[in-house]
Amino acid sequence: MSRPQGGDDEFNAIALRLFTHQFRHNLVFQHYCQQQGKTARTVKHWRDIPAVPINAFKDLTLSCVPPERCERVFMTSGTTRIDSKGRHYHPHLRVYDHSMKLHFAERFMRGEKRLRMGILFPTGNMMPNSSLAHYLGLALHEFGADGSSYFIGPKGMDTERLCETLAQVQRDGEPYALLGASYSFVHLMDELQQQGLGFSLAPGSRLFDTGGFKGQSRELAADEFYRQLSASFGVPASACFNMYGMTELSTQFYDNGNATQPTVKSGPHWIRSRTVDPITGQDVPAGERGVLVHCDLANFNSVTTILTEDVGETVDGGFMLLGRAQGVQAKGCSMAMDAFLQAARA
Structure with a gap:
């Protein structure tokens, strides 16, 4: 794995290379990006990479290589949707x-x-x-x-x-x-x-x-x-x-221990997180709650950027995890999923 320790510029460069690769080889993702007007020519920053709703892993195959060529498939527990489990395909686990x-x-x-x-x-x-x-x-x-x-x-x-x-x-x-x-x-x-x-x-x-x-x-x-x-x-x-x-x-x-609540969660330099309005996909203002989006450079075969159904607040050093999306936020996640399915099946 490359180690983008030089800051956002190096992270951004690797994220864009992965986006180009996934756009070309993950056709389900490609269709969604095209619906959003996002291509390798128009996406210039990792924050602009379309975030795939997490439930898409339950309904569609998100993989740059055929699933039968993958060393391992990890599956979700199915506790939120017992009729379907999310599948994450790994060509190898290195x-x-x-x-x-x-x-x-x-x-x-x-x-x-x-x-x-x-x-x-x-x-x-x-x-x-x-x-x-x-x-x-x-x-x-x-x-x-x-x-x-x-x-x-x-x-x-x-x-x-x-x-x-x-x-x-x-x-x-x-x-x-x-x-x-x-x-x-x-x-x-x-x-x-x-x-x-x-x-x-x-x-x-x-x-x-x-x-x-x-x-x-x-x-x-x-x-x-x-x-x-x-x-x-x-x-x-x-x-x-x-x-x-x-x-x-x-x-x-x-987190760094649980002496106080809520704790601040943070990741290594090869992952970045945002808090967004799931309806618009735009970052919420500092200090406001939004739905968490993670851009993970280790997700080289599926998609780097995922819209979760978890609510959080961005703070210095990371984010606070504040529960599951409810109400308008949950509706926004559902709308994003509907848009993804519509594009993928077009």
């Missing part, structure tokens, strides 16, 4: 893996080469089309110390073995990292409460959650979720990190 390892090392490992890890999510073999399963497998393989392990298998969470491990590292004073889906942590905390158990992990321990609760557990407000995490494992909220990612992207965003 770019995805490099993106993950570089930024994970910086934002979560923070100078540590390896930490003993526990994974609260199924393995990649169990869920071969899950980008999160692949991501967490990379974390364990590349950064996990001896004794790292998965604690969710075909029969569910192995709470007994996990509690034995937590008790052991607590006795030994060994820093420990526990990583998994947010809802997995809720199930674990509920089980610990039922058993009257709690832990006080050694300094340097850290917790890592990703995603929402997706109807898989009870819902918790963010501040209460991290309060309960701290109480259950003896890890300060400042050492509880959240990753914001999605199947349709190849790069992830992180």
Whole structure:
């Protein structure tokens, strides 16, 4: 992956090269761009690249190469539209893996080469089309110390073995990292409460959650979720990190701990974010809420620029994630999707 560290000019140059490539080889995307009056001649800045509505990954094939030539397809969980799952095609995973390892090392490992890890999510073999399963497998393989392990298998969470491990590292004073889906942590905390158990992990321990609760557990407000995490494992909220990612992207965003809410999410230099009015596609004024658009240079085979259904506010150093689009904003996302489908099927 090229490393556009020189600022916006270098990022812009790479984004425009990718746009030209995707316009030529991703015909579904090409039709949409033409409807918007956007071509390689008219698009002069990454902010002008048409943002593809995220639901397009559910209805259409967005790929510059035939899907059968792709090494892996990651699929969404289907929690928002159970009739269809989004598909993100990867000819190879070298770019995805490099993106993950570089930024994970910086934002979560923070100078540590390896930490003993526990994974609260199924393995990649169990869920071969899950980008999160692949991501967490990379974390364990590349950064996990001896004794790292998965604690969710075909029969569910192995709470007994996990509690034995937590008790052991607590006795030994060994820093420990526990990583998994947010809802997995809720199930674990509920089980610990039922058993009257709690832990006080050694300094340097850290917790890592990703995603929402997706109807898989009870819902918790963010501040209460991290309060309960701290109480259950003896890890300060400042050492509880959240990753914001999605199947349709190849790069992830992180916060710097959850001592206060809402947190600021930010990504590496190869991704940029905007907050827009989904009806006009224009940036909203500073300090106002808009729908998040991400331009990810690691998305070399699908489309670089995605209109999400997440509401955020741009701030210094990144953005605040403020929930799902509702009302007029949700209608704007739906209208953008209708326009995309109309163009793609013309």
